[in-house]
Amino acid sequence: MTKKKPEGKEWETFVQRWQSCGHLGKIALAEGCGASYDLARHWISDTGNGQGGQISNFDDPDLSGAIREVLAIPTKTKLDFVSFDLESSELKADFSALLSAVVKPFGKEAIVFRADNYQNWQEGRRADDLEICRDITNELARHAIVVTHYGTGFDLRYIRAKMMKYGLPALPPMFAIDTYYLAKANMMVSRRRLDAICKYLNLGLKSVVEGAVWVDAALNGNKEALGEIVAHNIQDCILLERVAMVMFPYLRSIRRL
Numbered sequence: 001m002t003k004k005k006p007e008g009k010e011w012e013t014f015v016q017r018w019q020s021c022g023h024l025g026k027i028a029l030a031e032g033c034g035a036s037y038d039l040a041r042h043w044i045s046d047t048g049n050g051q052g053g054q055i056s057n058f059d060d061p062d063l064s065g066a067i068r069e070v071l072a073i074p075t076k077t078k079l080d081f082v083s084f085d086l087e088s089s090e091l092k093a094d095f096s097a098l099l100s101a102v103v104k105p106f107g108k109e110a111i112v113f114r115a116d117n118y119q120n121w122q123e124g125r126r127a128d129d130l131e132i133c134r135d136i137t138n139e140l141a142r143h144a145i146v147v148t149h150y151g152t153g154f155d156l157r158y159i160r161a162k163m164m165k166y167g168l169p170a171l172p173p174m175f176a177i178d179t180y181y182l183a184k185a186n187m188m189v190s191r192r193r194l195d196a197i198c199k200y201l202n203l204g205l206k207s208v209v210e211g212a213v214w215v216d217a218a219l220n221g222n223k224e225a226l227g228e229i230v231a232h233n234i235q236d237c238i239l240l241e242r243v244a245m246v247m248f249p250y251l252r253s254i255r256r257l
Helices: 008-020 023-032 037-047 061-071 130-140 155-166 179-186 194-200 211-220 223-250
Strands: 081-088 098-105 111-114 145-148 175-178
Touching (some): 081 130, 098 130, 145 223, 179 194
Antiparallel strands (some): 098 111
8 A cells, every 4th residue: 555645634634533542543544544653653743733743832043043053064974953851740750650741853843742632641541651652752763862951860761761661662873962961061150950051151041830730730630730831841942952052062972872
């Protein structure tokens, strides 16, 4: 069967069915078009209609010139930088569930994954974060260099713990830049948290999410509360991108994940 992406009304129907069915249903839906699950998921992600791959409206045009300069540096392979940040109900993977994650290609819109867009969450099974974990890691696997702030200490270790729990494939060979450790190696400052670094460098301010909002989102499944956490998640990635642009000249090597 030819792999053909539906168009027009057929595409609208495809998206509606994709959003309403579970993982096995998505596989069957993709096969009905002669496509694999991953290919169909990319169709959805590319158009911003997916459960996890929603495209945010956050934009940061001031970075575009600087990003072009960095990516224009001659290299043997094309570099692909993304900032990555996740939010969870607690800090330990075995005591918590994923709430949201953002993968933001440099100079482009953020790809947002939020738990309440998944069927398990909607049915009250919020501890089952398999589907969102799979979508996050599938997106990460498409990129060469992941930029985080203390992500090698938390975000990447957290998502790996979830991947191991669910038996998901390991991420392919890729590289990581951690701005926390760049700050530790190059900046004699009192605090190295992302908000403190951004404030010191006049790059913007992090949003503050009150503890009651986290509780309301994680325990009660409140969509407005989770929306506030997602906005915070996106802003973190925007600020992380700005910090990385300042610190790139001090980068001496890139760690392999």
